[in-house]
Amino acid sequence: MGELTLVGLHEDGEHVVLEGSDGQRFRLRIDEALRAAVRRDRAQLEQLRADRAGALPPREIQARIRAGAPAEDVAADAGMPVELVRRYEGPVLAEREFVAGQARATRIGHDPGAPVLGDLVTDRLATRGVGGESIAWDAFRPGTGSWTVEVRFEVSGTARSARWTYDAATRSVRAQDDEARWLSETELHDGPIPRRHLAAVPGAEVDVDAALRPLLASVDLSPAPEPEPEPDPAAETAALLDDLTGRRGVRQPLDVEDDDEDEGFEGFGPQHAFDFDNPDLTIPAAHPPHSRPDLATDAQVLEMPAQPRRSTSEDDASAQSPSPEAGDEPATPAEPEKPAEERVAGGGRSRARRGRASVPSWDEIVFGARPE
Numbered sequence: 001m002g003e004l005t006l007v008g009l010h011e012d013g014e015h016v017v018l019e020g021s022d023g024q025r026f027r028l029r030i031d032e033a034l035r036a037a038v039r040r041d042r043a044q045l046e047q048l049r050a051d052r053a054g055a056l057p058p059r060e061i062q063a064r065i066r067a068g069a070p071a072e073d074v075a076a077d078a079g080m081p082v083e084l085v086r087r088y089e090g091p092v093l094a095e096r097e098f099v100a101g102q103a104r105a106t107r108i109g110h111d112p113g114a115p116v117l118g119d120l121v122t123d124r125l126a127t128r129g130v131g132g133e134s135i136a137w138d139a140f141r142p143g144t145g146s147w148t149v150e151v152r153f154e155v156s157g158t159a160r161s162a163r164w165t166y167d168a169a170t171r172s173v174r175a176q177d178d179e180a181r182w183l184s185e186t187e188l189h190d191g192p193i194p195r196r197h198l199a200a201v202p203g204a205e206v207d208v209d210a211a212l213r214p215l216l217a218s219v220d221l222s223p224a225p226e227p228e229p230e231p232d233p234a235a236e237t238a239a240l241l242d243d244l245t246g247r248r249g250v251r252q253p254l255d256v257e258d259d260d261e262d263e264g265f266e267g268f269g270p271q272h273a274f275d276f277d278n279p280d281l282t283i284p285a286a287h288p289p290h291s292r293p294d295l296a297t298d299a300q301v302l303e304m305p306a307q308p309r310r311s312t313s314e315d316d317a318s319a320q321s322p323s324p325e326a327g328d329e330p331a332t333p334a335e336p337e338k339p340a341e342e343r344v345a346g347g348g349r350s351r352a353r354r355g356r357a358s359v360p361s362w363d364e365i366v367f368g369a370r371p372e
Helices: 032-039 042-053 058-066 071-078 082-104 117-126 178-184 213-217 233-247 312-320 340-354 362-367
Strands: 005-009 015-019 025-029 136-140 147-155 158-167 172-175
Touching: 058 071, 058 082, 071 082, 082 117, 082 136, 082 147, 082 158, 117 178, 158 178, 172 178
Parallel strands: none
Antiparallel strands: 005 015, 015 025, 136 147, 147 158, 158 172
């Protein structure tokens, strides 16, 4: 094979000029394949080569091999040489082998001492005369679904297989067929699990309500009384507002009662003590009606002259001083009786003073008023 030497870039800028050993020059177009070759991007080069040949891209080839298709079938379907397909199957076959090994190491059950799938299948097949060297494990994944683990073996010259669904996230397997269930069940059977056939069972008339009939008879089915409607606060408020609106502007009549002479009095003592406008009213004595003044030791009643009203301090002093009892003698001698002129003058002043209201003194309330 002759060698070419790069001379330089062509004048059009889209080609490079090459020169042979004999001095002959060649022109090479600059395209994606040349750029990928300069970058040493082999993946892109293979992709470009497959596109030119009208074959499957490498990713599609690997997807088919991962789904379990052999290289010969992929090459035949794509119209490609088998050697070109085998360039891409290496990483995929390694992936399938790894997943099959993970599934074989999965324990059947939650017990830490439970057997793994690979040992359990080998022991079960040994009871049927299958040696370990004739057992082949494989794994494949169609599309983006779950992985399927398959074991292939021969029994009496007949090829058989069993399949499980393997979940790589939870490290668990689930049998897909009866052969796989027989190989991975914890209870050992003499042979493969036979198919289950459904048998028709004659129907029988069953009284479903027989057990509930006594219970339904004891239940009171009469309708429950309807609850009384609860008063609506909004309706009551509206009625009250309507009533107040109707009464607005209407004057209500006032009930005036005649005041009785004694009922309207609210003084601090008997009413006759405050009747100052009636000069002819006789003030009762200090002794109650049922008392016996004749039995007193000193029945002499002294006539007291009219005295001017004392100040408040004198009234308080008189109230605090002890009142003389009826049997005690006065501490001071009685004053001599005044002449008639003075009594007349004093009586005139008393009559003149009756024209206006006056408050009786404490001595008058206790000992009684002096006679007129």
